[in-house]
Amino acid sequence: MVPTPAEEPTTDWTVGDFGWAILGGVIGAFAAAVPATFLPGQGEALLVLLVGQYAGHFVTIRHLARRKGLDLEELGLVVHPADGVAVLLGVALQFGLLVLFAPFAQLLGVEEPSQAIGDLLAASEGPAVRALLVVMIALVVPVIEETMFRGILLRAVTVRRGPQVALVTSAAVFAFFHLLGITGDVLRSAALVLPQLFIVGVVLARLTQRRGRLGPAIFTHAGFNLVAAIVIVVAP
Numbered sequence: 001m002v003p004t005p006a007e008e009p010t011t012d013w014t015v016g017d018f019g020w021a022i023l024g025g026v027i028g029a030f031a032a033a034v035p036a037t038f039l040p041g042q043g044e045a046l047l048v049l050l051v052g053q054y055a056g057h058f059v060t061i062r063h064l065a066r067r068k069g070l071d072l073e074e075l076g077l078v079v080h081p082a083d084g085v086a087v088l089l090g091v092a093l094q095f096g097l098l099v100l101f102a103p104f105a106q107l108l109g110v111e112e113p114s115q116a117i118g119d120l121l122a123a124s125e126g127p128a129v130r131a132l133l134v135v136m137i138a139l140v141v142p143v144i145e146e147t148m149f150r151g152i153l154l155r156a157v158t159v160r161r162g163p164q165v166a167l168v169t170s171a172a173v174f175a176f177f178h179l180l181g182i183t184g185d186v187l188r189s190a191a192l193v194l195p196q197l198f199i200v201g202v203v204l205a206r207l208t209q210r211r212g213r214l215g216p217a218i219f220t221h222a223g224f225n226l227v228a229a230i231v232i233v234v235a236p
Contacts, residue, residue, distance in 0.1 A: 012068050013075065015160075018153040021060050022177075028056020043129035050136050054144045061147055075151030076213040077143075083215035086207070090223020093203060097196045108188045137229045142221035149174045149201070150208040150217050163209055171201030200224060 032052020036045040065072060149170050157166035175197035182189050204217040211217075 012070060013152050013156050015153065015156045017061075017064050018148060018156060020064060021057050021148045021152060024060025025053045025057040028059070029053035031056070041126070041129065043126065043133060047129060047133055047136065050133070050141075054136075054140055057144045057148060061144075061152070072147070072151075075147055075155070076208060077147055077151060078213040079215035079218060083219045086216045086219035087223035087226070089203075090220040090225070091227050092223075093200060093220065094224045094227040097199065101192060101196055105192055108192055134226070134229045138222050138226040142218050142225060145174075146204065146208075146214045146218045146221055149177075150205055150214055154205055154208060158209075167202060167205045167209065170205050171198050174198075174201035174204075 029049055029052050032048050036048040036052075039045045039048060061075075062072070065074070153173060154166050154170040157169045161169070175194050178197050179190055179193065182193065200221075204221060207216045207220060208214060
């Protein structure tokens with residue numbers, strides 16, 4: 001199947017818009033932290049915090065789009081049914097990186113690095129809460145993050161610096177963004193996780209550049225997250 005040529009990215013989105021989208025998520029998480037403190041379980045609190053954060057990201061992006069007189073399709077947020085096959089790519093990417101970096105992990109003396117969100121997911125009680133968390137991590141998070149990193153940031157940098165710089169920049173920012181939740185031996189865990197997340201970011205950015213829309217990257221991201229979430233739930 002011949003890839004659809006990439007569409008010319010719009011100049012109406014900027015790196016500053018990406019910054020506002022990140023800030024919106026921070027504000028949403030802080031707002032959700034208040035009701036989360038009154039919930040009885042860690043799983044429920046985590047779910048409320050995630051909803052707050054990603055709702056904050058989405059509301060900010062939607063607000064920016066309306067101010068510019070654009071819709072989310074301008075960010076490439078277009079999904080075709082055939083994109084669902086890309087879930088398999090995400091699953092393969094997760095297992096492939098695990099095998100590829102296993103010797104490096106052994107050299108560093110680091111087991112699979114722990115993240116706060118994974119610890120809370122593993123500690124959550126009740127099948128309903130766990131199921132909702134898996135849906136959040138494997139479906140909602142990929143949609144919002146792809147809209148931010150590959151929709152806004154990749155396009156904004158492409159217009160100003162070209163596709164290669166945009167690919168590297170978006171992948172690097174994506175990798176560092178996901179270091180925020182790492183717990184334990186942060187330095188050694190970061191040394192192991194950063195290159196893996198950078199590779200994931202490169203794959204997702206390249207998919208977006210080749211197809212000119214976010215559908216394939218969203219499903220690849222979803223497959224990648226789904227494996228991690230299921231492993232944490234089944235064998236924390």
